[in-house]
Amino acid sequence: MHDVLVVGLGAMGSAAIYHLASRGARVIGVDALDPPHSLGSTHGRSRIIREAYFEHPSYVPLVRRAYENWSALEGESGETLYRRTGGLMVGPPQSALVRGTLDSVSTHGVDVETLSADEIVQRFPAFQPEPGMMGVYEQNAGMLFPEACVRAYLRLASAKGAEVLTQTRVLSLAREEGLITATTTAGVIKAKRIIVAAGAWTRDLFATLGVELPLTVERQTMHWLEPVAESDLLGPDRFPIAIFEYAPGRMFYVMPNLGDGVKAAIHYEGAFTSAESIDRAIGESDTTPVLELAKRFVPSAAGGIRESAVCTYTNTPDLDFIVDTVQGMPEVVLVSACSGHGFKFASAIGEAVSQLALGERVDADLSHFRGDRW
Ligand SMILES: Cc1cc2nc3c(=O)[nH]c(=O)nc-3n(C[C@H](O)[C@H](O)[C@H](O)COP(=O)(O)OP(=O)(O)OC[C@H]3O[C@@H](n4cnc5c(N)ncnc54)[C@H](O)[C@@H]3O)c2cc1C
Missing domain, CATH: 3.50.50.60 (FAD/NAD(P)-binding domain)
Structure with missing residues (x-):
């Protein structure tokens, strides 16, 4: 038993x-x-981890515990499971992303810096925020290797x-x-x-x-971009994981190039499907919007699509x-x-x-x- x-x-x-x-x-x-x-x-080789959680402050204590447990797992397994890159949340000051992030920051005292659009470009030259956008930068964010x-x-x-x-x-x-x-x-x-x-x-x-x-199952796609030219500005020391609120409530995210290209995806906005009937073929309707957003926010990373994969979200209401x-x-x-x-x-x-x-x-x-x- x-x-x-x-x-x-x-x-x-x-x-x-x-x-x-x-x-x-x-x-x-x-x-x-x-x-x-x-x-x-x-x-898909990488997942974002961040502490200033825009979705809701109640996730912050849980992610703090998760950081401790991932670190313990690294120690016990002897494997590299996490790469610290820093994390940048970018959008208009009133966006759900920026407001939600700052809400978690003030509730739980997360260590962050706020940056204007110009300061983002000075600090992270691969990024191209739009006028009127701002950023919240968190040093401890990074990538896990799932x-x-x-x-x-x-x-x-x-x-x-x-x-x-x-x-x-x-x-x-x-x-x-x-x-x-x-x-x-x-x-x-x-x-x-x-x-x-x-x-x-x-x-x-x-x-x-x-x-x-x-519960609903949502089809998602993720993509690895071909850089316009090889550049160390796209690597993890100069390019934090980043989420852009590119239109009200709509998010696009990128992760640095670890040798396979900058990873880019749209969060949500996928078709509702099931685990069995999901369309696993990648088409232009998957790649075109991601490449357009990449050209808008990380132009030097966006020379084309190198690789793509289909994945599922299991969503609550x-x-x-x-x-x-x-x-x-x-x-x-x-x-x-x-x-x-x-x-x-x-x-x-x-x-x-x-x-x-x-x-x-x-x-x-x-x-x-x-x-x-x-
Ligand atoms: C494209 C994409 C990007 C994401 N990015 C992030 C991110 O950056 N950061 C983040 O925190 N999260 C991210 N997520 C979400 C995160 O990856 C998922 O929440 C998490 O991996 C889900 O894990 P799971 O164990 O629930 O599901 P799974 O890992 O899918 O595991 C379910 C398992 O159940 C097995 N199974 C199913 N039915 C049966 C059965 N009847 N009998 C036996 N076994 C069965 C399956 O074979 C499968 O192995 C992302 C998700 C996607 C799709």
């Missing part, structure tokens, strides 16, 4: 199984594929005694006599508790439990997370509805849901992520 079954071993599930195994729990994790893989939400993080968590979880089953799909879930029963392609697994971290497949899996979740037990089912923990901004938190959320599943006191404040808020 397992204490906890973790379904899905991407960002959230791999962190959860590691923290469960670290606490001595008898834990089994299953994944339909072989993570890290490129069919879910955790591929595939390496997942690999490190799974390797260390196995070393601590966790059972990891890949290429094993959970077909359905049931609650019987106080236990969770998962019917999988490799037989039946029983556990006292379950953490469902199935990303874009979460809604389908919960339907087998008779639970209807208000308000774009905040759900990290909670399911109403009326205290043994079922839902974790991976992270609305396209969850990776940076995985190390802290994995820890929090391990405590939740084991009935321990949860150190993190998860009140902003309750599942019964609708």
Whole structure:
């Protein structure tokens, strides 16, 4: 009998199984594929981490814990999982991005500098903010390497005694006599508790439990740009990760060139789809808007598109997370509805849901992520 079954071993599930195994729990994790893989939400070589969180101040304590846990994972695994680049949020002073960032700064005392458009250009010459825009610069922001993080968590979880089953799909879930029963392609697994971290497949899996979740799956694309000319202004020492609010409520982000080109993407604005029916082909309707925005804000990086990939966001109606037990089912923990901004938190959320599943006191404040808020 397992204490906890973790379904899905991407960002959230791999962190959860590691923290469960670290606490001595008898834990089994299953994944339909072989993570890290490129069919879910955790591929593409880099993810932004930042502390002055424009989305809501309640994320700040969680991301502070996440920084600590990523650093601990780096130490324990001996791998490089994070690159500090600094982070710049750019938009008009009244934009959701700038106002939201400054709101988190004043609530939690995050160390930032505000920059005028001219100061941005002087400091980071590759950027071309528009007149009337300003920037909020945070030194500690940077990039995580998601595939390496997942690999490190799974390797260390196995070393601590966790059972990891890949290429094993959970077909359905049931609650019987106080236990969770998962019917999988490799037989039946029983556990006292379950953490469902199935990303874009979460809604389908919960339907087998008779639970209807208000989640949508959004197609996203990410792109690596061909520079106009090779330049050290595009590297991580001169080019922080940056988000531009290019029109009210609409965001475009870039990450420095680590040898494969500046990475660029539009946040949201994708087609609604499902994990199974998603269009994985990249077309001009994906590349043209990104290249146009890159020409507008980082012109020297925008010589063309070198590479692209398709990915999924699993969104809640308000774009905040759900990290909670399911109403009326205290043994079922839902974790991976992270609305396209969850990776940076995985190390802290994995820890929090391990405590939740084991009935321990949860150190993190998860009140902003309750599942019964609708
Ligand atoms: C393009 C893009 C850019 C992003 N940028 C950022 C960023 O810069 N910063 C940030 O913090 N976040 C970012 N995010 C969001 C972040 O990457 C995701 O929130 C996070 O990776 C989701 O992880 P997950 O564990 O929920 O899902 P996944 O990693 O997709 O894991 C789900 C796993 O469940 C498995 N699974 C599904 N169904 C079953 C089943 N029935 N049985 C067994 N296994 C199953 C799948 O095979 C998969 O491995 C971005 C996302 C995308 C798509």
